[in-house]
Amino acid sequence: MLDSIRSTFIMLGECVKMSLANILGNRVRSFLTVLGILIGVAAVIALITTVNGFSGSLSNSFSAMGAGTLTVTVTGSDLKSGLSTDDLAEIAAMGIVDGVTPSVALNARVSRGGSYETGISVSGKNGYYFTRNPDLLSRGRAINFTDEDNMTQVCIISPDMVEQFFYGVDPIGENLYIGSIPFTVVGLMTEEGSGNISDMMSGSPDILIPYTTALKLNSANVVTSFTVYLAAGVDSETASDALEARLEAMFSYEEDCFEIMNMSSIEDTMQNMLNMVSALLAGIASIALIVGGIGIMNMMLTTVTERTTEIGLKKALGAIPWQIQAQFLIESFLLSIIGGALGILLGLTLSLVLSKVMGTSFVISTFAIVLGAGFSAAVGIIFGWAPARKASRLNPIDALRSA
Amino acid sequence: MSMSILKRREHSPAPASGNPDAKDAFFRMEKINKFYQMGEEQAHILKDVDLSLDRGEYLSVLGPSGSGKSTLMNIIGCLDVANSGRYVLDGQVIEDLGEAELARIRSREIGFIFQNSQLLPRLTAQKNVELPLIYAGVPPRERRRRAREMLARVGLSDRMGHTPNQLSGGQQQRVAIARALVGNPTLLLADEPTGALDQKTGRQVMGLFRELNDEGRTIIMITHDMNIAKYARRVVHIIDGVLTEGGGTADA
Numbered sequence: 001m002l003d004s005i006r007s008t009f010i011m012l013g014e015c016v017k018m019s020l021a022n023i024l025g026n027r028v029r030s031f032l033t034v035l036g037i038l039i040g041v042a043a044v045i046a047l048i049t050t051v052n053g054f055s056g057s058l059s060n061s062f063s064a065m066g067a068g069t070l071t072v073t074v075t076g077s078d079l080k081s082g083l084s085t086d087d088l089a090e091i092a093a094m095g096i097v098d099g100v101t102p103s104v105a106l107n108a109r110v111s112r113g114g115s116y117e118t119g120i121s122v123s124g125k126n127g128y129y130f131t132r133n134p135d136l137l138s139r140g141r142a143i144n145f146t147d148e149d150n151m152t153q154v155c156i157i158s159p160d161m162v163e164q165f166f167y168g169v170d171p172i173g174e175n176l177y178i179g180s181i182p183f184t185v186v187g188l189m190t191e192e193g194s195g196n197i198s199d200m201m202s203g204s205p206d207i208l209i210p211y212t213t214a215l216k217l218n219s220a221n222v223v224t225s226f227t228v229y230l231a232a233g234v235d236s237e238t239a240s241d242a243l244e245a246r247l248e249a250m251f252s253y254e255e256d257c258f259e260i261m262n263m264s265s266i267e268d269t270m271q272n273m274l275n276m277v278s279a280l281l282a283g284i285a286s287i288a289l290i291v292g293g294i295g296i297m298n299m300m301l302t303t304v305t306e307r308t309t310e311i312g313l314k315k316a317l318g319a320i321p322w323q324i325q326a327q328f329l330i331e332s333f334l335l336s337i338i339g340g341a342l343g344i345l346l347g348l349t350l351s352l353v354l355s356k357v358m359g360t361s362f363v364i365s366t367f368a369i370v371l372g373a374g375f376s377a378a379v380g381i382i383f384g385w386a387p388a389r390k391a392s393r394l395n396p397i398d399a400l401r402s403a
Numbered sequence: 404m405s406m407s408i409l410k411r412r413e414h415s416p417a418p419a420s421g422n423p424d425a426k427d428a429f430f431r432m433e434k435i436n437k438f439y440q441m442g443e444e445q446a447h448i449l450k451d452v453d454l455s456l457d458r459g460e461y462l463s464v465l466g467p468s469g470s471g472k473s474t475l476m477n478i479i480g481c482l483d484v485a486n487s488g489r490y491v492l493d494g495q496v497i498e499d500l501g502e503a504e505l506a507r508i509r510s511r512e513i514g515f516i517f518q519n520s521q522l523l524p525r526l527t528a529q530k531n532v533e534l535p536l537i538y539a540g541v542p543p544r545e546r547r548r549r550a551r552e553m554l555a556r557v558g559l560s561d562r563m564g565h566t567p568n569q570l571s572g573g574q575q576q577r578v579a580i581a582r583a584l585v586g587n588p589t590l591l592l593a594d595e596p597t598g599a600l601d602q603k604t605g606r607q608v609m610g611l612f613r614e615l616n617d618e619g620r621t622i623i624m625i626t627h628d629m630n631i632a633k634y635a636r637r638v639v640h641i642i643d644g645v646l647t648e649g650g651g652t653a654d655a
Contacts, residue, residue: 003540004540006540007539007540007541007542008540010537010540010541010542010543011538011540014537018526021525021526022525025525309521310523313517313521313523314534314538315482315509316480316482316515316517317509317510317534317535317582318506318507318509318510318511318535318538318539318586319506319538320503320506320507320538321502321503321506322503396482397477397482397483400482400517400521
């Protein structure tokens with residue numbers, strides 16, 4: 001028993017050697033045969049790797065835009081049009097919440113001296129906002145909790161505003177009128193702004209003021225838009241559900257009073273779509289693998305016909321049918337594995353180039369490589385089966401006579 | 404007719420119990436018949452062939468083309484089985500065997516030598532000789548040793564690494580003989596072994612056959628050439644599927 005296993009392995013080892021000799025002895029032909037597999041695998045690998053890189057970049061920009069935050073827009077009901085400062089404090093006190101930033105947006109006429117500008121986007125923020133966005137300020141100080149409580153008339157302005165109203169003057173400490181109310185400039189924003197999704201949606205404000213002051217300017221007493229920063233390690237789905245429950249209670253369970261936007265779930269949705277597109281494209285690319293498999297089958301059938309005498313001879317010398325079958329199967333397997341390996345190399349090279357061109361990240365996907373290798377191995381066995389079977393069934397007499 | 408033959412075969416007793424000769428015989432064919440279906444017609448290729456051989460004999464089967472000698476060779480070589488009759492080789496009854504069993508018997512019992520040496524062009528002489536041992540599952544080291552030994556026996560020690568196209572026709576045929584011998588078969592079966600060789604080389608190969616026979620090898624040689632057949636110690640004729648004893652050759 002052990003002996004027969006041993007001799008089987010010896011035989012298979014020889015098959016591998018002989019197959020390699022055949023494949024390498026016919027380099028041009030072998031290369032043309034595996035070209036289909038090569039292209040198919042390369043296409044699948046390049047697609048998967050590129051899409052992976054793209055989705056990596058996507059998720060990076062999403063987390064820059066505010067992963068770990070929930071943005072709430074309140075439409076309100078007849079009884080309650082928005083959230084009070086107390087409501088916000090209640091939400092901020094939830095275990096899942098690290099802090100809350102209200103956004104009170106208004107459009108105002110801004111003036112200084114003789115120059116003015118209308119339609120300037122002004123946004124009311126709280127002190128917490130600045131602790132979460134420390135890179136926002138280029139100079140000066142942030143709005144702090146004292147400003148919030150005292151509804152101070154201080155503001156932080158964008159570089160555009162500096163250019164507009166403070167040409168040649170250091171703006172800090174100077175006054176600026178929002179509507180008819182004077183504000184003291186205490187800080188300057190960087191060119192980039194916060195990059196925060198809720199700020200982007202409200203059109204990147206040019207002037208930030210304490211939100212309590214903004215509410216007074218608006219002659220409102222409720223907040224209709226705010227961002228909830230989740231505590232570390234909190235799942236955004238769970239948090240979203242908890243927040244929803246809390247808000248529903250605040251709005252006495254009336255329907256459609258608010259909307260929670262979960263950046264993570266939007267990202268998930270986009271990633272899912274991307275994955276589907278990638279699977280679809282990979283599916284289309286794998287048609288090339290099938291075509292490649294047919295190429296291998298065709299070549300193997302030709303080989304079997306060409307080597308009829310050899311097969312007959314080997315049978316006469318004592319080869320058992322399954323040994324002949326194994327030899328041809330090994331040959332087609334090796335052919336397609338070689339094609340697959342070359343395809344993986346080409347695919348990775350292609351996707352490296354693509355990632356450089358598109359500026360996305362290049363991540364080698366183990367999954368794609370395993371898929372490519374597995375696919376080509378399967379193709380070799382599936383499409384090599386019929387020719388190998390044909391070879392093993394050749395009658396040695398006919399095979400020898402054809403010489 | 405063929406029914407009665409089949410019936411007889413079914414009821415024929417096992418060699419050990421019924422026919423004491425069959426058990427002892429090294430090589431024994433009894434009433435071998437072979438038919439081929441050619442469209443509607445059935446061609447009767449071998450007709451009640453009886454043939455017995457002792458160990459160490461050197462026999463040639465002489466017959467013109469179409470006489471059925473190739474078919475007989477195929478049956479002797481276990482490449483094909485008879486439709487009826489009994490064939491015993493080295494104590495084994497060759498009938499109704501599957502492909503795998505036939506392959507095993509070919510591997511153990513028979514060394515083939517073909518007209519066109521039938522070497523694999525990509526392999527070296529040594530590797531060609533190793534081929535039967537590969538299918539028999541002999542480990543590499545022993546395989547190499549035996550192949551070298553056999554190539555030395557046929558006088559090709561200095562040609563082991565050559566591929567067939569680097570060898571002359573006679574050398575190729577000697578490689579083929581080494582390949583036939585390497586498995587230490589009980590029977591050497593040669594089909595027109597000099598058919599592709601010039602006269603001088605052919606004579607050398609026949610000399611080698613005679614030497615092998617002197618060493619105790621059993622040889623059956625199939626040929627259409629009277630001049631070649633006479634090298635054997637015993638000649639049988641086959642004409643139209645009928646085998647007749649031709650007696651010993653002149654120099655036997």
